[in-house]
Amino acid sequence: MKKYLIPLLAISLIWGCKKEVKKADESKEIMTTEDEGWTYLFDGKSFDGWHTYLQDTISSQWQIEDGVMFYKPDPDKNQGMNNLITDKTYKNYELSLDWKISVDGNSGVFYGVLEDKKFVVPYMTAPEIQIRDYTNIPDFTDKQQMSGAIFGIVGIEKDVANKAGEWNHFLIRIDHDKNQGSVILNDQEVAKFPVNGEAWEALVENSKFKDWEGFGITQNGHIGLQDHAHGVWFRNIKIKEL
Missing domain, CATH: 1.20.5 (Single alpha-helices involved in coiled-coils or other helix-helix interfaces)
Structure with a gap:
C-alpha cells in the first residue's frame, strides 16, 4: 500500500x-x-497628491478611514474654505470615483481649477459636477443642481443618484482636444457638454457665471473636491489621461 x-x-x-x-x-x-492606463489619485491611506486650495496643509475636518476620504464638518471651525485639489493639473482625461453624501448634503467635483490668489475658492474658476441630496425637499426640480449636472450650467435629464448614505459612481470625461465633456452616473450618461470654444462660452453666458473673471477658461487645471459644509465621502479615485 x-x-x-x-x-x-x-x-x-x-x-x-x-x-x-x-x-x-x-x-x-x-x-x-x-x-x-489608470492612475490612482488617492491611495486610501494618505492625502499624498492633494492640498487645500491656496494652502499647503489640509484641514483636520478631512479624514481617512478604511480606504475612504471624507469631510466631517466641525461647527466650531471655518467651512467652505477647505476645498481639496490635486497637486497636478490635467487637460484630457477620464476620472472615475465613488461618492456618497449626507442627508440634504451638497458637494461636488471640480475640473479645470485655476489656483490663483485672486480667487478665494475653486468655485470661482472651475465648473462643478454637482453632488446633492434633497431628501427633505421632495419637490426639488432644478435639474442644473441635481447630482451629475454641471452646476448652474448643464442640467440632467433624469435623476439616477442613490439616496443619501449610499455609494454612487461617477465616470467623468473631459477632453479639450475634442471639445467633449460627459458625466456617467451609476452607469447612465446624464450630461454631455462642450468644454471650450464658442459653444462653451454660450453656456456660461446664459448662467450666473457669465461675468465671473477666470471662470471655466483653464484647459489644463486641477481637479477638486468641494467643502460645502456637509458630510461627503470619496473612494477609488483614479484617472486615465487621454
Missing part, C-alpha cells in the same frame, strides 16, 4: 501546484486589464 501512496501524493501535490499557479496568473491578468 505504501508504494502506491507516495506516487499518488506526489501527483496530488504537482496538480495542486499547477492549479495555484493558474489561479494566480488569472488574477494577475484581470488586474492588468482592469487597471490598464
